[in-house]
Amino acid sequence: MKVAFIGLGKMGSGMARNLLRAGHELTVYNRTRDKTEVLAGEGAHVADSPREACRDAEAAITMLADDGAVEEVVFGANGIAGTLHGVHVSSSTISTAMARRLSSAGHDYVSAPVFGRPEAAEAKKLVVVAAGSHEVVERCRPLFDAMGRVTFVAGSEPWQANAVKLCGNFMIASMLEAFSEAYATLRKAGVDPHLFLETMNALFGSPVYANYGRIIADEQFEPAEFRVKLGYKDMRLVLATAQECSSPMPLASLVRDHLLSALAKGQGDMDWSSIARVVAGNAGL
């Protein structure tokens, strides 16, 4: 397929590369042009604006930082709205409200956020969650297959995929909070967090637990895998979705507050697992 790919950050670069590898014809755009060079060397065309990138595209994939960035790329001065004839595939982690707005931009639209870190994006191991009308989702399936190891379809309304993505990030954040509280208590009980981590690895057998459990046990919050700022944004967004649905999520509020504390204490660029520091501080550690 002829694909425009907009947003070549750590995640986007890997995703774009896998589209090229799968034989799709790619035109890329990034706000700072230097990030496009490697992909150009691998066969991608480079465009000067989102609008130019999507001119002949059957699909335009956006992988951007937040609602604001997506809004600019879609509805801004050189945005894709009005030019794109194909389908817009939004893989960014955005609000369900923004997804609804993108649904009504005048072109076909699919939300297809992804789970996975940059290494997983590079290795075609992402988990894709798509939602939208059946026909449009199926049309995009070759793209999802090129970028991820598995694709789940959340429903026929695009924003439902974003709800799933946000709730998934909430699941991870809850695990961070749980580790933070358990470690704080155990440290005060004289038990080594690493001993507890080994036990939890034996119990849960999950690489996500192993990875974040180790970061927190080591208190190695820099460099960040996923920054407090972004985690805070996601918890705000999941709470916004929950409120749209009239569904209280007290645990999400608790984690949001600890991320907000981390922000207030200057930890915005640390890994979001550094809420452990806030929790430990509340225990006098």
Next chain:
Amino acid sequence: MKVAFIGLGKMGSGMARNLLRAGHELTVYNRTRDKTEVLAGEGAHVADSPREACRDAEAAITMLADDGAVEEVVFGANGIAGTLHGVHVSSSTISTAMARRLSSAGHDYVSAPVFGRPEAAEAKKLVVVAAGSHEVVERCRPLFDAMGRVTFVAGSEPWQANAVKLCGNFMIASMLEAFSEAYATLRKAGVDPHLFLETMNALFGSPVYANYGRIIADEQFEPAEFRVKLGYKDMRLVLATAQECSSPMPLASLVRDHLLSALAKGQGDMDWSSIARVVAGNAGL
């Protein structure tokens, strides 16, 4: 070794059987005698009281419901205190305060609570967390090896193992709360919880998530794997430990409150994952 095993509930029966299989000489005691018969057929001696069971024992293992039951078996009229010459191994999920009391009963003492369900006990797949003086823990290691697939040593004070066990149950309870909140929001968003569960299985890759995530998605809270009553007890105990350590655990308080609500609504004998019903109710479901 000559071993007394006291408490032949679902967990204890499997553990005792694996001790027999490993060649230990077992004397068993259970409050209701009928549960001893199968093990008697497999070679265990049967005693009429804890005291009698432990008379010649090198080790007495207790696997009982709660603090009260352990107190009775150790300090009660026919209890083991004063008679036992070997080491007392407490595998029950009890409070850290009770563990400290058991430490000073006049015989050697090790806390060795276990993670795993009855099937895991039967299949010698338990995770054992032991704590106590190095020499005594090592003396008991053949017993741990006979009952579990792996043993972790939490520290030199027995109650530290109980702190680890309680914090581990808290980790599971936190996951239940997270699933409950995510499912409630997604149900109101028109997304099938099973779709979310599949996504989380792809993300976390944990059998614990797969198991409890399915129970909650199916809303199949009976028969209980682990009852609300017991989960509530454990959350009370982890909070008691946290307070001994001056370490706030707000997520543990949140889960405790949802378990308490479940109790108040008559769900005491349902699976503890039925806090999902409380959470869904708060969303008007």
Next chain:
Amino acid sequence: MKVAFIGLGKMGSGMARNLLRAGHELTVYNRTRDKTEVLAGEGAHVADSPREACRDAEAAITMLADDGAVEEVVFGANGIAGTLHGVHVSSSTISTAMARRLSSAGHDYVSAPVFGRPEAAEAKKLVVVAAGSHEVVERCRPLFDAMGRVTFVAGSEPWQANAVKLCGNFMIASMLEAFSEAYATLRKAGVDPHLFLETMNALFGSPVYANYGRIIADEQFEPAEFRVKLGYKDMRLVLATAQECSSPMPLASLVRDHLLSALAKGQGDMDWSSIARVVAGNAGL
């Protein structure tokens, strides 16, 4: 002074009347015209639009339901922006973000939200909290004096008054939550909530406690003094302000969740003190 008054709901009518009584020349506007009639009979001019109302006004006071209504009256088709030469006094309970937007509408601006119920508005017993540049606040002081029993100046930035108003409503909401929890426990302990209320009246000596404590003890949530919908909006707004300030407010989140539950259970038009019903429900009552 020549004053435009926009928004003649329960609160606005009383406030406008007191401005008339104090000798100010009043032009009123309300979306539904019938509410203007009584005031017309008392000497007010009636305008057909906000813009017309404010044409010669030295001050335009708005007392409206929410951010959206204020936005429409200020920036909408027949809005006051561009026409008003005097100062805009916003007495509505709005977000701090909206207050900042109103500050930059091109005319002088003061936030002056009020505390008090409709009877207090009628009886000139409101508490006024004003903020804005010193000169502009002082120019409006005769208006505040005409409408309230006391005026506090929160700061030189208008939105600071809205922060105070929202935090004040949060203080009341916290009291509702506290009563709800105490009553639920005491009812289950067989103690009459009215007995507790009398005790609290002796202890706190506050008419606010007496009023809301009675409503909750009587479980008389209709007709509403202040609806769940509005209370929920205010808790959302105070949390938005708190997040702008990077200041976690876990108690505000807790109350927000109980109001959201009340909404989800169909209590949107009951008094906001009906969070007591949510709390009691969680205790199995």
Next chain:
Amino acid sequence: MKVAFIGLGKMGSGMARNLLRAGHELTVYNRTRDKTEVLAGEGAHVADSPREACRDAEAAITMLADDGAVEEVVFGANGIAGTLHGVHVSSSTISTAMARRLSSAGHDYVSAPVFGRPEAAEAKKLVVVAAGSHEVVERCRPLFDAMGRVTFVAGSEPWQANAVKLCGNFMIASMLEAFSEAYATLRKAGVDPHLFLETMNALFGSPVYANYGRIIADEQFEPAEFRVKLGYKDMRLVLATAQECSSPMPLASLVRDHLLSALAKGQGDMDWSSIARVVAGNAGL
């Protein structure tokens, strides 16, 4: 009446003095004898033990620090159980569980905890909450009238009065939490807490708000009116009562956690309103 008064701390001294003033014949006992001297000078007999103090007493009033102190005085070596022929009036702030235990000590028993600070005790301005069998409560009424400005009867089971007392302290603690959160947000918004306090005084009109609101605005947490240690104890006790009643109190858990944090940070001897420091810390202040 012939009255034994046991426990001459800040509260007890004032209460005992008012009993003397009202013409009752008083025998006092205190663990450290020097505190008995002033009252001896005012006409009280001094005993060497609780048992001796209550030998001929029609009523024995205990006003002690906690469950442990009351247990010692009642059931200890020189305790009143077995000797007292009159009624035991427990005015201490104790657990509902301890109150039930005192009910079955073999003599008549009334729980009569009080609200008010030492100055109020001295000035006969306490609020008394009594519970017990009607006949016994009425027999003690002259004593209540001598010590307080008003007496409320909570029920026929003594522990119900303790439930009311604990819930009353929870109401105050909730107010502390609410002030703490509002002040933190407002300080970060550049608003002087004292301005907010004045507004709240105009709104609530409560001396309790005025007093604690000022302490927190001034951040003057020493000397303590009521120490963090004691506040923490009371929140633990109200949560214990709530759990006996299967009634979740999430706000009580929140405050308990902030008091626990304060303890962990070394604020145990500061005023309990110093939870404001924990809350401010979480906002990065």
